[in-house]
Amino acid sequence: MGDHDAGEARERWAEEAYSVLTGVARTYHAVITYKELGEEVQERSGIRTKALLHNWIGSVLGKVVREAHRRGDPPLTALVVHTDDGMVGVGYREVLQIAGQPPLDGVEEREHHAAQARLDCYRKFGATIPPGGGRAALAPRYQAAVERRRVRTAAPPPVCAGCFVQLPSTGVCDSCG
Numbered sequence: 001m002g003d004h005d006a007g008e009a010r011e012r013w014a015e016e017a018y019s020v021l022t023g024v025a026r027t028y029h030a031v032i033t034y035k036e037l038g039e040e041v042q043e044r045s046g047i048r049t050k051a052l053l054h055n056w057i058g059s060v061l062g063k064v065v066r067e068a069h070r071r072g073d074p075p076l077t078a079l080v081v082h083t084d085d086g087m088v089g090v091g092y093r094e095v096l097q098i099a100g101q102p103p104l105d106g107v108e109e110r111e112h113h114a115a116q117a118r119l120d121c122y123r124k125f126g127a128t129i130p131p132g133g134g135r136a137a138l139a140p141r142y143q144a145a146v147e148r149r150r151v152r153t154a155a156p157p158p159v160c161a162g163c164f165v166q167l168p169s170t171g172v173c174d175s176c177g
Contacts, residue, residue, distance in 0.1 A: 006056075009045075009047045009049065010056065010059055010063065011063070012041075012045045012047055013041040013042070013045055013047065013056075013060045014061075014063035014064055014067070016040070016041040016044040016045050017041050017060055017061065017063075018064055018067060018068075018076065019044070020037060020040050020041065020044070021037075021064065021076035021077070021079050021080070021121075022076065022125050024079045025076065025079060025118075025121040025122055025124065025125035025126075026122075026125050026126050026127050027122075027127055028122050028127040028128055028129060028130070028134060029118075029122070029137050029140075030079070030122075031079050031080070031081045031086070031118070031139045031140075032079055032080055032081070033081060033082065033083040034053060034057055034080055034081070034082060034083070034089075035053060035083055037057070037080055038053045038057050041060065058091050061077045061080065061091060061094075062091070062094055064076055064077055065077050065094050065095050065098050066098060069098045069099060073121075073124060074117055074120035074121045074124055075095040075099070075117045075120075075121075076121055077091075077092065077094075077095060078092070078095065078114040078115075078117035078118045078121065079118055079121060081139045081141070081142070084141075085141060085142060085145060086138070086139035086140060086141025086142035086143070086144075086145070087107070087110075087111055087139065087142050088110065088111065088114040088139075092110055092113075092114055093110075095117070096113070111138055111139075112136070112138070114139075115136040115139075116136040118136065118137070119134055119135065119136040119137075122134065158171070160173035160175070160176055162175075162176040163175050163176055
């Protein structure tokens, strides 16, 4: 980190993160990963760390949450998602705490709240919103996972009432006719 102490570095990173996130919010349905944000704030601030991202990004985003609330901006941290699953992560609960809202019960509720918060960000920071006002959307990677689960849990294929074999696409059993 050079001659900057950790607290000072986190303050600078939080300022840069706010700027990065307002930029992300200018593109409808855009998100940024924690890793991309961590790299970008270090690049812009000129303050680097060898510390693992998960050891410092949470406190930086906590500062962003509080600053957004202070300014009356929507929660910009809803734009930050995990690379692997496209979800906002457990630190998102701080958004709710700061806003004086009760915690959400499950992952799906949290992700839908974050999707609405992202839409609020896009509207506030000048993204080009489609006619009709746009829609809240899950982050693409998380949405893909939801779709895969939905396909797996879809209704089972129809079976023949006579021999209980799965029916072909014609709907007529090859064995029983």
